[in-house]
Amino acid sequence: MELGRKWVQLVIAFLTNGYWGFPVTRTIYQGPLKVVCAPGLNCYSCPAATSYCAIGALQQLMLSLRFNLENGQYYLGWYVLGCIGVLGAFFGRLVCGWACPFGFFQELLYKIPSRKFFVPRPLRFVKYGMLFFLVILLPLFAVNDFGMGIPWFCEYVCPAGTLEAGLPLLWLQPDLRKTVGFLFYNKLAILVVFVGWSVVASRPFCRVGCPLGAFYGLFSRVRLVKLQLDTAKCTNCEACHYVCPMGVKFNESPEDAECITCLACMEKACKFDAISLTVGGVPLRAGDVRKTTLPKAE
Amino acid sequence: MKKKKPIQKLPFIVLGFFLILFLAGVMSGEPSRVLEQSWQICLSCMGIG
Numbered sequence: 001m002e003l004g005r006k007w008v009q010l011v012i013a014f015l016t017n018g019y020w021g022f023p024v025t026r027t028i029y030q031g032p033l034k035v036v037c038a039p040g041l042n043c044y045s046c047p048a049a050t051s052y053c054a055i056g057a058l059q060q061l062m063l064s065l066r067f068n069l070e071n072g073q074y075y076l077g078w079y080v081l082g083c084i085g086v087l088g089a090f091f092g093r094l095v096c097g098w099a100c101p102f103g104f105f106q107e108l109l110y111k112i113p114s115r116k117f118f119v120p121r122p123l124r125f126v127k128y129g130m131l132f133f134l135v136i137l138l139p140l141f142a143v144n145d146f147g148m149g150i151p152w153f154c155e156y157v158c159p160a161g162t163l164e165a166g167l168p169l170l171w172l173q174p175d176l177r178k179t180v181g182f183l184f185y186n187k188l189a190i191l192v193v194f195v196g197w198s199v200v201a202s203r204p205f206c207r208v209g210c211p212l213g214a215f216y217g218l219f220s221r222v223r224l225v226k227l228q229l230d231t232a233k234c235t236n237c238e239a240c241h242y243v244c245p246m247g248v249k250f251n252e253s254p255e256d257a258e259c260i261t262c263l264a265c266m267e268k269a270c271k272f273d274a275i276s277l278t279v280g281g282v283p284l285r286a287g288d289v290r291k292t293t294l295p296k297a298e
Numbered sequence: 299m300k301k302k303k304p305i306q307k308l309p310f311i312v313l314g315f316f317l318i319l320f321l322a323g324v325m326s327g328e329p330s331r332v333l334e335q336s337w338q339i340c341l342s343c344m345g346i347g
Contacts, residue, residue, distance in 0.1 A: 078320070155343055
């Protein structure tokens with residue numbers, strides 16, 4: 001199943017970044033597919049991007065909300081919220097584990113041999129601050145004289161945007177290099193930190209900084225597809241603790257907002273069939289009895 | 299005999315809510331606005347310029 005998940009991640013990364021004419025056109029894809037929401041964090045200014053980024057689009061709608069309303073345009077972000085809401089209600093953070101190109105990138109980095117470390121649990125709350133302040137409140141309320149705000153998360157933080165859009169566009173359009181300043185170097189530093197951190201810790205950006213992950217995490221108790229713990233079968237052996245890439249202690253919190261439903265606990269750890277994948281509360285299949293062990297993080 | 303697990307209703311209610319939100323967004327013409335935005339390269343969004 002782990003290999004299958006990797007293939008799904010790879011295919012979705014290619015589907016959401018499937019415009020390979022950009023080295024010739026030297027610009028981004030501008031076709032009708034860009035009305036489709038990318039399930040994961042994938043910058044729509046990436047030259048290869050074929051879909052829109054929900055976090056980017058939401059900020060753009062928030063920052064121009066007053067201006068739009070004054071001009072009789074009632075764009076309240078319902079379409080974008082509806083798209084990611086439907087995904088969240090169906091899958092929750094399963095999207096992070098199976099369909100996010102930036103999550104996939106971090107997983108690949110984590111495969112580089114090195115000492116491995118935990119990500120401190122309290123840092124997970126930072127991403128909720130990113131969602132509520134940088135994606136919603138500041139673009140909405142920190143506005144100029146014309147009633148326009150700025151996309152705070154994209155402009156000051158998003159490492160996916162720097163990796164997928166900023167750097168490729170600087171390569172494609174050399175004239176832009178003259179305009180690079182402190183802001184870009186600051187974002188580049190954030191990207192370097194997360195790339196380095198991803199080598200020594202599992203999915204640090206997903207756990208600490210991703211506002212889309214925070215949004216999907218809000219559905220942890222009400223999503224249709226999720227893992228379920230059979231407390232009658234669970235022996236609290238804690239084998240699931242050591243395989244979780246998100247640091248979830250599944251036997252203690254089976255509805256944890258960090259669970260990306262990668263199925264590692266069900267497939268690699270639990271030998272008592274205590275964990276099952278469910279849809280609307282109905283189990284799809286019991287966990288495999290196969291047990292493997294992963295190196296413990298220090 | 300094994301007891302059959304009941305289907306949870308809340309996820310379907312939440313799903314229905316966001317589907318309505320999605321349709322309301324479509325009705326208000328928001329997809330064209332999103333498309334318009336996504337066709338432009340937002341340099342300031344990347345910290346360039």
